[in-house]
Every structure is written in C-alpha cells, then in structure tokens.
Amino acid sequence: MGDILITDDERDIRELISDILIDEGYTTRLAGSSDECMAQIAKTPPALMILDIWLKDSNMDGIDILKTVKRDNPDIPVVIISGHGNIEIAVAAIKQGAYDFIEKPFNIDQLLVVIRRAMETSRLRRENVALKRGDVAGADMLGESAAFRTLKSQLDKVTKSNGRVMLTGPAGSGKEISARYIHANSNRSGAPFVTVNSASIEPDRMEEVLFGREDGPRGIEPGLLEEANGGVIYFDEIADMPLGTQSKILRVLVDQRFQRVGGTDKIQVDLRVISSTNRDLPAAIEAGIFREELFHRLNVVPIAVPSLEERREDIPLLAEHFIEVFNKAQGLPLRKLADDARALLQTMIWPGNVRQLKNVVERVLILGENTGDIAARELPSGEDHGGSDEGRIVLAGGLATLPLREARELFEREYLLTQINRFGGNISRTATFVGMERSALHRKLKSLGVVTSTKAGSRVAYIEEDAQ
C-alpha cells in the first residue's frame, strides 16, 4: 500500500505512529534524526514522509529536510508534525511544499485521513503524468468472446492479491496489456508499472539496469527495481533473461532486498512481480537455459492469454476500437468496416495476433481509399498473412459474407465453370476430373444455371442470365 518514512526524535511517538500505520496495511521505516532520515531517503525514496519540525540533536531541522526533499524528490508528499501552538511554523512548511500538517498531540483518525488524502493526491498526480506521456492504463482491454471472458475473470481474481502472476501466450496476444489491467485495477494503481524487456537490454548491462549503481557518473543511479517501488515490475519475455541475472533476481525474490552495483547497503523494495513468456519454460529448464527455482517462484498464478485465433469473434470489435484509437491519436480517417471486410478479417490467419490486427488496421487507414466503409479489397491479400502456412484457405471476400448454402452454390458455380472451360467445354473429361457421373454433372450444371454452347468454333460454359 505504500512505504512511509516517519522521522521524529521522540522514539515513543515514531513507534506509535508506525504501529497505527502498520495496522492499516502500510509499511514503515523509522528515523530519529535528520541524518538517519536523509540516509533512508537515499536508500529508497519513500511513498510518503511524516516529519517532525523540531529534531533535537540533529544537523538539520524539519524545514531544512523538507527543502532538500522538495528540491531532490518533489513527488514525495510530506506531512509535517508540529508542536501545539506552532501554527506559523506549520504554515511556513506548507509554503515550502509540505502537503499538510498535524498538531501534537494528534488524533489518530485525523492522521489517517491526512495520509490517505496525501497518497491519493500523489497517485492522481502520477497518473496524470502517465496519461500525458501517453501510457495505456490497461483499462482499454476489449473482448466479448468466451475465451476473452475466461481470461478477464482470471485477471479480475488476481487484481486484489499480491501473488506473482505468469502470463503465457503467443506474441502479440495481449500479455502486457493483461499485466497493465491487473495493475490498473489493483490497489497499487497509483504506483509505477515498470517493464523490463529482457531481450532489449544488453546482457552485460542487465544488472546495472535492474539494480542501479552507486558509483555512476551522477552518483547514485536507481535501477528499474527501485523505480517500480510500491508498484509492479513486469518481466516481459522472462526466458530471454541471462542465466546470471536469473540467479540474482531469484535472490531478490527470496530476500526482498538487493544491492546496487558498486554498493554495499541492502535496498528494500515493495514490488508485485508479473512475468510473461511465449516460450515453453519447462523445455527451457530442461535445456538448462532457465532456472527451475525461479520458474516456481514466478509461476505462482499461471494465466494463459488466448491467441486471436481462439477469439475470432472479437476481431470486428477490436478492429473498430483500433480505428478509433488511430483517429484520436493520429487523426487517421474514422471509417467503418464493410460487411465483406469484417468477414475477411475474421477468416484471415493472425500469427502476430492482436498486434498484427492493429498494424493491418493502421496500414489500411494510411494507405486505403480514405472514404466510405473499409472494403475487403483494401485489406492485405492472403499471402501477406501466410495463409497457406497453416493449411487454411483464405476465402475470397464475397464468400465469407454468405450463409453456407449460398456460399456453396456460389463456389460450385465458379468452380465448375472454371473446370469446364479448362477442358474446352468437354463435359465427359470435366466429369472424370471432378469425380462425378456425367449425368449428375449435367443435372448439377442445370440447377446452377451453367450452360455450354459453341462460340466461334470452341465450346464455352457460361451462366444463364436469369440464374445469376
């Protein structure tokens, strides 16, 4: 819920506040002097500070600490404790950027209200910054299919717990957006969501990036674990993590503490860990490239994210959602999907899953006809989707929009017409090739309205006008 640093020179007071806050579900750290307080902040900046104005036997008083904090860590809300009758000093503290003050002797309920409000304000401020940066909150996760509803109900079950989740599923299926959904709906939503993309970090820089360093050119440089403090750390494609780093992460999960590179102090962080993979981790363990113990630590709640194939009925909904997203974000035309395009999208092969669908929608909006509904002819051809790879026939636009009986008639008519013309109008050869009795073929052609006649010396098949 949040890590609170309490600084007061009176031991009884800091311990009393700490007990109350722990009962409320917060974690606390205690400091009895300005030096201890500054050392704690340097170790890990807390989510909130409760700071006594008068600190006996300290190098700095509360106001000096406040000024330093507001200069170096302006996002930490600071609640000041002032002695009774020290209103002017408390007001001066607020002018220096303190969130609020409480007077000694304080009332517990009042203290808790101030802390809750301070946490809430700081969460909203961070969310605003995130929205301005364009981060997705994860709330825009769409779907109505049975496979999607199963996923959503599993995600909903884990939002309120702190359990480690392992998301499995093919590339682009929505593992990261699922992790963001968990975060956005948990009580950590105000705290950061930090992604560790193991494949894009140089293996020899991995530890520095994760754990930070103490001897950097700018002094202490916090790593991603510290940045995520209070929130979620998301290990994207965990199987790409080098074995050496796997051991170190395992140790962090066991101890809940780590050291920055070049440092000696143990840093404590409060993190929820969510990982993802599209690989077969048991096979990676077998092959000696993934640590079994780490797998068991991360795989506490396994959740499978379905491929787009398993949720084809969501395709039109997702495509229309992406059209709106690209309209808002890039001013691309707000077009609807024509029935044939909708049907074609649902029959195509999507090895790249939702990400590929999103890319196709963007491409059509940029390169397509720009007016009217999006038609099937504007969509990429079957080859673009490797349709033959998995043995699926990508249907010609029209067929996919018809009920089976009509689609079958349309197909049979086109098919037989093509075959008869291939065999120069010779019904016997056509019948042998298509595997029908000659008389049965005649009856079929009649019912489909296909006739043959001799034109300019060669026999051709065509469709009677009124049969079309």
Ligand SMILES: Nc1ncnc2c1ncn2[C@@H]1O[C@H](COP(=O)(O)OP(=O)(O)OP(=O)(O)O)[C@@H](O)[C@H]1O
């Ligand atoms: N249900 C959904 N509703 C809306 N958008 C979605 C949904 N699922 C996925 N997306 C979008 O599809 C894209 C790919 O999703 P995401 O990055 O979560 O997939 P992933 O499985 O983590 O991919 P990778 O395996 O490559 O890391 C993102 O732009 C995401 O916002």
